[in-house]
Amino acid sequence: MRADYLILGNSAAGVSAAEAIRATDSCGSIVIASPEPHRVYGRPLISYLLEGKTSLERIGYKNADFYERLNIEPFLGPGYDAMRLDANAHRATFSNGTEIEYGRCLIATGSIPFTPPIEGLDEAQNVTPFLTLDNALKAQELADRARAAAHAEGRESRAIVIGAGLIGLKAAEAISHSVDRVMVLELAPRILPAVLDAEGARLLQGMLARHGIECRPGVSAQKILVDGGTAHGALLTDGTEEPCDFIVAAVGVRPNTAFAVEAGATQGRGLVCGPDLQTSLPDVYAAGDVVQVRDALDGTERPLALWPNAVRQGMIAGRHMADDPLAPVFDGSFAVNAVDFFEASLLTAGLINPPDNAEGVTCDVRIDEAAGTYAKFVVRDGKLAGYILLNRPDNAGIYTWLIEHETQLDTIDPALFDSAPLNCDFDKTMRWERLHAGYPADRNEKGFLVKRECPSAS
Amino acid sequence: MKRIYAIEAWCLGCKRCEIACKTQHSATRDTVKALTQEQPSPTSRVQVEGDRFLSLAVNCRHCAQPKCVKGCISGAMQKDPASGLVTSDPAKCVGCRTCVSMCPFGCVQVVSVEGRDIALKCDLCTEDGCIPGEPACVAACPNGALVYWESEE
Numbered sequence: 001m002r003a004d005y006l007i008l009g010n011s012a013a014g015v016s017a018a019e020a021i022r023a024t025d026s027c028g029s030i031v032i033a034s035p036e037p038h039r040v041y042g043r044p045l046i047s048y049l050l051e052g053k054t055s056l057e058r059i060g061y062k063n064a065d066f067y068e069r070l071n072i073e074p075f076l077g078p079g080y081d082a083m084r085l086d087a088n089a090h091r092a093t094f095s096n097g098t099e100i101e102y103g104r105c106l107i108a109t110g111s112i113p114f115t116p117p118i119e120g121l122d123e124a125q126n127v128t129p130f131l132t133l134d135n136a137l138k139a140q141e142l143a144d145r146a147r148a149a150a151h152a153e154g155r156e157s158r159a160i161v162i163g164a165g166l167i168g169l170k171a172a173e174a175i176s177h178s179v180d181r182v183m184v185l186e187l188a189p190r191i192l193p194a195v196l197d198a199e200g201a202r203l204l205q206g207m208l209a210r211h212g213i214e215c216r217p218g219v220s221a222q223k224i225l226v227d228g229g230t231a232h233g234a235l236l237t238d239g240t241e242e243p244c245d246f247i248v249a250a251v252g253v254r255p256n257t258a259f260a261v262e263a264g265a266t267q268g269r270g271l272v273c274g275p276d277l278q279t280s281l282p283d284v285y286a287a288g289d290v291v292q293v294r295d296a297l298d299g300t301e302r303p304l305a306l307w308p309n310a311v312r313q314g315m316i317a318g319r320h321m322a323d324d325p326l327a328p329v330f331d332g333s334f335a336v337n338a339v340d341f342f343e344a345s346l347l348t349a350g351l352i353n354p355p356d357n358a359e360g361v362t363c364d365v366r367i368d369e370a371a372g373t374y375a376k377f378v379v380r381d382g383k384l385a386g387y388i389l390l391n392r393p394d395n396a397g398i399y400t401w402l403i404e405h406e407t408q409l410d411t412i413d414p415a416l417f418d419s420a421p422l423n424c425d426f427d428k429t430m431r432w433e434r435l436h437a438g439y440p441a442d443r444n445e446k447g448f449l450v451k452r453e454c455p456s457a458s
Numbered sequence: 459m460k461r462i463y464a465i466e467a468w469c470l471g472c473k474r475c476e477i478a479c480k481t482q483h484s485a486t487r488d489t490v491k492a493l494t495q496e497q498p499s500p501t502s503r504v505q506v507e508g509d510r511f512l513s514l515a516v517n518c519r520h521c522a523q524p525k526c527v528k529g530c531i532s533g534a535m536q537k538d539p540a541s542g543l544v545t546s547d548p549a550k551c552v553g554c555r556t557c558v559s560m561c562p563f564g565c566v567q568v569v570s571v572e573g574r575d576i577a578l579k580c581d582l583c584t585e586d587g588c589i590p591g592e593p594a595c596v597a598a599c600p601n602g603a604l605v606y607w608e609s610e611e
Contacts, residue, residue, distance in 0.1 A: 044531040048552040053574065054532065058550050061533040308529035308556065315528075336529070338556040340575070345568075347559045393555050395564030397525070423516050423563060424507045431466075435563065437519060438611025439463055447465045447605055 002101040003031035003073070005321060006092060008082045009108030010034035010074065011043055012310035013288030013317075015062060017106050020318025022070045028322070031100060032067070033075040033082065033092075038133055040066070044307055046136035050174035059133070082109065085263035087281035104321045107260050107271065107279065107286040108314060111253035111305050118162070120224030124231035126246040127224070130171040131253065139171065139248055143178035146245030156180035160234055160244040162221055164191035166339055168250035172213050173341050175248065182213045183242060185234075187220040195337050195348045199367070200374050200388050204344065207372070211342050255290040255303055268292045270303035275329035277317035285321055287313035294332040297351045297385055297403070309333055336400055338393075344372075345393045350386030350403045351378050361385070364417060377417055382408050394420035401434075459542035461609040462582070462593055464514045469506070469603035471513035476502040478598035482583055501569050503580040504595045504604075515595065515604055518565040518580035520544045522611050526557035526566055526579075535577065543582055543590055551576040 005021050007014045010032050018030050041059045048054045067074045079096025086092075091101045113129040121127060128138045143159065150157035159179045161172045164186035176182045184191070190201035191208075205215045216236075224247065225233040233243040255270045266272040266280035270292035273279055279286050288310035292301050312333070319327035336349040354361045364377040371391070377399075378386040384402040398421040402409070413425040423431055432445060444450045477489060484492030484500040492500050504517045520537075524544050527535045534550035535557055537543070546557070546566070553575025557566045566579045582590035596606045 042532040042552075044554070045552060048532075048554075053552045054550070059532075307531045308525075308560065311528045336556075336559050338529075338554050338559040340554060345555050347555060349559065393558050393568070395561075396555075396559045397557075397561035397566075398564050400559055401562035421564065422507045424512055424514060431514075435514075435516065435519065436463055437521070438461060438609030440607055440610060443607070445465070446467045447463075447602055 001099075002029075004028035004103040005030045005106070006100055006102035006104070007032045007106045007108060008034070008092065009106070009110055009288065010036060010038075010040050010076060011108070011110055011288070012061070012307050013108035013110070013314035014106065015040045015066070016311045016314030017108060017285075017287055017318035017321065018070060018072050020315045020324075021322045022072075024319060024322035024324040028103070030070070030072045031075060031102075032072055033080040033094065033100070035076075035078050035081040035095070036132060036134070037077045039064075039074070039076070041133055043132070044170075046130070046133055047170035047174040049133075050136055050140050051177060082107075082259050085259050085265075085281075085284070087263055087265075087284055090283060102283075104283045104285065106314075106317055106321060107257065107265075107284065107290055108288045108310075109256040109290055110310075111289040111303075112256040113249065114252040114254045115249065116162075116251045118221050118224060120226045120231065121221075121247075121249060123229065124224060124226045124247070125229050126231050127249055128246075130167050130248050130250050136174070139175060139246075140178065142246040143175045147178055147180070150180070150245060158183070158244045159246055159248065160185065160221070160242060161248045161250060162234075163250035163252065164188075164215055164217065165194060165250060165252065166192065166337065167253075168248070169208070169213075169341065170339065171248045171250055172208070173211075176211060176213055179245075180212070183244070184208075184213060184215045185220045185236065186215065186217045187237075188217060190217045191215050192346075195335070195339075195352070196346070197353050197376060197388060199365070200346075200376065200390050203372070203374050203390060204341065204346065207344050208341060253289070253305060257290050260284070260286075260290075268301055273330070275331060276320040276327070277313060277330050278320065285317045287317040296332040296334045304333055304335060306335060306337065308336065334403065344391055345389075346391075347389040347393050347396045348387065349396075349400050350384075351380065352376065352386045352388050354378055354380070354385075366417070375417070379409065382410060384409060392420070395422065398423070398425075459520065459609060460582075460590065460606055461520060462517045462580070462596060463605050463607060464516060465603050465605060466512065466514035467603075468601045469508075469513045469515060470601055471506055471508060471510065472600070473506045474598045474600060475504045475515045475595035475604055476506060478594040479504045479580075482594040483578075498569075498571050501567060501578050503565075503567075503578055505564070515599075516563060516565060517595065517604075518544060518561075519563060520580075520582070525560040525562065529556040529560040531556055541590055543584060544579070545581050545584070546577045546579055548574075548576045553577065 081095040084093040221234040223235040289305040374390040376388040416425040479502040480500040
């Protein structure tokens with residue numbers, strides 16, 4: 001068969017691209033293909049699902065009529081894993097043998113789990129990653145079974161989570177409601193190594209401990225103890241053994257791009273794309289976790305596996321694919337993370353762990369142990385470059401705006417950092433400009449009419 | 459679309475807009491009952507910032523390219539393509555605060571409602587889904603410090 005637009009991947013980047021394409025091209029045929037048998041859902045919501053904060057009915061990211069309304073043909077199910085791409089022939093081949101010829105193709109296949117070489121990890125049936133809805137449902141099933149079996153034996157049920165990144169810790173939180181003891185292993189010397197600093201990690205680790213989640217930074221598993229296809233414990237890197245009823249493997253992710261690389265696409269740490277998000281292959285675009293992004297703050301090139309980034313890239317790639325003359329370019333981005341654990345909220349953005357003694361960089365840290373809050377602001381060359389806000393979320397987007405706009409902080413009331421930032425911390429001109437987009441041109445700042453329309457000559 | 463604009467030159471900081479917003483978004487729609495008896499206590503979606511010398515009432519801008527919508531992981535935060543209204547669906551929201559980290563104006567709050575953390579924001583006093591109404595905060599302002607005008611964006 002043939003499609004004008006073939007979108008590989010049915011999550012944030014893929015559906016955002018489809019929407020953008022349809023906004024420009026009302027009649028071109030669009031196919032979305034994905035091996036997951038579900039309509040598009042909020043992928044980061046899988047832990048919330050297990051906690052009962054959403055449901056299978058409400059987890060849908062788009063309205064029920066999304067595919068129909070936009071005239072998109074969804075090919076969803078285990079047979080629709082992209083296996084081969086022939087960029088010259090403009091043809092993709094799927095795991096069930098289906099071939100689709102396309103006009104333009106979008107690679108939005110996201111991340112897949114990175115499985116570390118831990119002996120026994122891939123031999124046990126009671127080990128699951130925690131990336132997809134089906135992974136989450138399996139984790140819940142394993143947790144329910146573990147609890148029933150353990151309680152029948154009169155002991156506590158136990159789970160091990162390998163990896164204390166965002167995925168591992170959200171998985172730990174989710175299963176902690178069903179399992180008596182959860183241990184989280186992390187090779188790095190602190191939890192959330194990519195999005196927190198040492199002090200913030202220490203505070204969060206203490207909070208998680210009060211909810212029965214024991215984090216073991218600096219310790220990982222060297223061998224999974226498997227018996228008859230079932231993991232019943234792990235030998236840790238500190239030489240001790242830890243028993244468990246099941247394991248969540250959340251060590252890390254990598255871009256799901258093997259078929260594209262095989263087809264000749266240039267890959268660094270992700271697919272290398274131009275400002276229009278076209279890969280090195282003609283008429284093959286990419287968006288979301290698979291793309292190598294230039295970090296606007298530290299200049300590094302790596303995938304930015306975050307939902308808002310995937311939505312933004314999908315929108316931009318879709319417009320270029322449909323030849324929208326006003327399509328914006330993608331010129332890098334920076335990480336903004338929002339996550340909550342039990343009653344704690346954690347927001348981080350940009351540069352949070354600058355190298356020691358980096359020139360022109362200062363860190364402004366505010367800790368209130370009694371209130372359980374921790375705030376860190378990284379200032380570089382007089383501009384905000386990053387923040388960590390633990391339990392101090394209010395109005396954080398104002399800080400994000402300062403980072404994005406590279407605003408010189410000397411024009412702003414320093415009180416901005418003492419507590420929730422406010423619009424009135426900006427000077428008069430900036431305050432007005434920020435809050436008055438689209439303000440009628442014939443009104444002044446007091447709301448008075450400044451010019452009258454000329455009566456028509458007739 | 460029509461947008462609410464703050465005219466800070468006229469703002470007295472009286473917070474009548476906040477009271478009107480709470481009443482509008484209460485169960486009883488009765489100011490006294492809404493402010494003294496209702497549980498959960500209604501939340502104002504307009505915030506008066508500042509002090510005696512400078513004050514202004516800040517409301518969701520219903521941005522043309524809303525960052526809260528792009529960031530939302532649940533699909534709860536949406537912009538209606540016809541009216542331009544940006545709303546958050548409390549049934550879908552999980553309270554992750556991505557919108558809070560994205561909104562450049564501090565116009566989304568996450569509050570606990572009936573045991574669930576959800577995002578609350580200005581809905582332009584819409585009554586049924588996506589048709590903006592007549593904002594109660596603007597009607598309540600005694601000094602022309604909040605206006606509701608057709609915007610040029």
